Ligand SMILES: O=P(O)(O)OC[C@H]1O[C@H](OP(=O)(O)OP(=O)(O)O)[C@H](O)[C@@H]1O
């Protein structure tokens with residue numbers, strides 16, 4: 001355990017800070033205003049995608065100045081790895097989404113498999129419309145659907161393995177106050 005903590009301190013010491021805290025905060029504020037413009041008055045049901053979406057969703061919610069119903073779901077496909085596998089549902093949405101406008105909030109759109117699967121699930125369960133919001137969109141040509149974009153994107157980032165603001169490295173550093181890239185990845 002002590003070794004793991006030392007390893008994680010080393011990971012942070014050697015990481016590249018791609019987006020400092022202030023810039024991330026500004027991106028979340030811009031996301032909130034775009035979402036407000038589009039969804040104010042439409043009684044949206046917001047789903048946080050656990051675990052990674054926790055911080056983005058939490059900070060975003062406090063900047064939405066209209067009544068919002070917020071819930072969570074849990075789907076994962078990276079676990080403690082740096083490459084994705086098969087999507088595993090740990091907790092499917094429990095709220096009734098029939099005829100509702102759904103907003104799915106996550107930390108990152110990488111290949112997009114996670115967001116697409118969740119959006120498909122919501123549509124199959126009666127959602128009137130499904131919108132997606134992510135803090136970061138990783139730039140590469142491996143999207144699961146060519147040209148895939150979220151409806152609301154905080155910022156584009158380079159094709160590295162990221163941690164911070166909800167994103168983990170081996171389960172750690174979701175709490176890092178910025179967007180960092182692991183050395184060599
Ligand atoms: O666009 P994709 O390639 O599908 O990857 C994006 C997903 O990967 C991460 O989740 P992860 O599976 O690591 O689970 P976690 O949220 O518990 O970290 C992240 O939080 C997104 O949900």
Ligand SMILES: Nc1nc2[nH]cnc2c(=O)[nH]1
Pocket residue numbers: 078108110111160161162163167168169
């Ligand atoms: N922590 C983390 N999770 C991811 N899921 C998909 N891409 C990433 C990434 O770069 N970092």
